[in-house]
Amino acid sequence: MKRVLITGGAGFIGCNAARFFGERNWRVTVLDTLSRDGSDRNLDWLRDRLAFDFARVDVRERAAVDRVVAETRPDAVLHLAAQVAVTTSVADPRADFSVNALGTFNMLDAVRRFCPDAVFVFASTNKVYGKVAGARAELHGERWTLPDRPHGIGEGEPLDFLSPYGCSKGAADQYVTDFARIYGIPATSFRQSCIYGPRQLGIEDQGWVAWFAIAGVLGRGITLFGDGRQVRDVLHVDDLLRAYEAAILAPDAVAGQAFNVGGGPGNAVSLREVIAMLETRLSRRIPVRVADWRPGDQRAYVSDVEKLRRVLGWAPEIGAADGVSRLVQWVLEDRAAADRAGVAPAHADGGASTAADQAAIGGALPAGA
């Protein structure tokens, strides 16, 4: 039986990944501190469905990381554990650096010494492209578009780390691909866009698709900053997991490569379009409050996912309307879990950029994810 080690395996993407690989007969080890609110519940949810090993370990602790990697000697590592809040990264840049940069280094270095053939997939972020200054936005009808990037933002876009969070994830992203070059580890960076799906405790400032769905079901209002025509490409977590699996099955093809992973142009949606999808699914109007644009709010961000299609034959399969409908189904079935949304950190990756973020870094933040 092949073994996968999933750091951050009790988080939103992590618990879905643990279930996905467990159901495909992988032996799963979850490594997590359970520091994210709701992660203990995700672990319980997982325990009801799967036999797996759990290590309550902090990726900053080198000796503990070494021990888990040496004991499990996994065939694949999904490195998802992270400090995900931009605001927190500004308030405490050292903590952010230690989890995201040093924590990733600890994982890579352990893999180098104990299981150098393990495929290492790192959950990077589209925020490595910063403000994407070269991509001009234009309003076309009801949507903001990127006329100079008709296929979206590709991997050739200049890297432009912004905020301590952008720097720590960006540094980790570069270490991952370099460890492939220098030490021959089949390691890859997945620069993820806005991922959504069940067990995501979205809040207004983070995981906005989930926040909208939870707000819609629970009767909370939604605030739109700006005209609501901002466009993001959204990717259902199940599609992301198929991409992780494809990478794990093709180590030579992905080693040393970075990939943009999102819904792509086919799943680029405006905020208003997502609200309309929810209203159709719920057969009722959702109260929306409109507020001013926030400084630095990006009008459009869409990933170009052509490289991932070319190299791995992967493409998103779950359309935005279908995915949003599935998300609503989860909220309806697990209101108790969804109701905890709002107690999570102020901003995590996958957000549409936030007032708190903008204030935190002086309005210079991109709304990438």
Ligand SMILES: NC(=O)c1ccc[n+]([C@@H]2O[C@H](COP(=O)([O-])OP(=O)(O)OC[C@H]3O[C@@H](n4cnc5c(N)ncnc54)[C@H](O)[C@@H]3O)[C@@H](O)[C@H]2O)c1
């Ligand atoms: N959700 C998105 O839209 C999105 C977009 C781009 C990138 N990402 C990246 O994907 C990964 C997973 O994101 P998510 O949305 O599932 O986040 P999440 O917050 O739900 O999960 C992260 C998990 O990591 C754990 N963790 C935090 N610090 C740790 C530490 N020091 N040691 C061990 N575990 C620790 C937390 O307890 C949590 O369970 C992150 O690396 C994130 O940066 C997510």
